[in-house]
Amino acid sequence: MNNLFKIIPFLLFCFVVNFAQAQEIFGNWEMTNDEGRVNCIIKIFSKQDGEVCGKVHRIVKEKHRDRICKNCEGEKKNKPIEGLELIYGLHKDGKEYSGGELINPKSGKVYKCKIWLDEDNPNKLKVRGYVAFFYKTMTWNRQQ
Template identity: 50%
Template sequence: MKNWLLSISFGLLSCFYSNAQDIFGKWETYNRHTGEVRSIVEVFQKNGKVYGKVLRIMDKEDRDNLCTECEGDDKNQKIEGLVLMKNYEKDGEEYVDGTITNPNDGKVYRSKIWLDENDPNILNVRGYIGFFYKTMEWERMTE
């Protein structure tokens, strides 16, 4: 009986711990100069790949802005509601081989994302141009 109870307890704890450690959910992006929240992005999985969609732009004046510089299906779409992160695949603790669109200029960058090893409430989002890269830190949204 003790072993059975211990197994269930360990199983529940493992589920809780692994759910707390995943990348899925809502993340706040910040203006690196002011520290203000710029937007809320939801990271989700669809057909085995990972995506990120702009759920809310915090500045009311910018909510109707279009991605005029984007190409393809994203051209002239509202930025609020735009899937700007596409096609990431899990590779160990990272999600790689994805792309991220900068909706301000329409440029698409190779990208990878991963949880900060010291704080699972920080999502590292890295975009690449050749060998150069920029990493942003997004904070898990608490509801």
């Protein structure tokens, strides 16, 4: 019985840590295509200055892992897509992160971007790329 009282606080601590982590955008997310298949894993992270970014952590299909961003401009041109920072410049703004940009590595086009957790399911990340009033919102699933 005495051991039970030692284990309960530890279990509560683990539960609280896991719950808090599930409420954050940081971590690995599965980016899916229009057919619902996972293309790659995107790692969302914060830099020391507070800027939130996302990079391609892993391309799922091994035969595609050596692809480069040939249509990108500037320092990202001809860099490997795996490891490439595709989302950058985001800063917390209430419940969302906004003010950043997102690169489509196939076209090289750059879009304004914002991301936020789904209010009903913190294991789903909403990623919106937009130009003026036109936008597309993707839903990424937290990698388990």
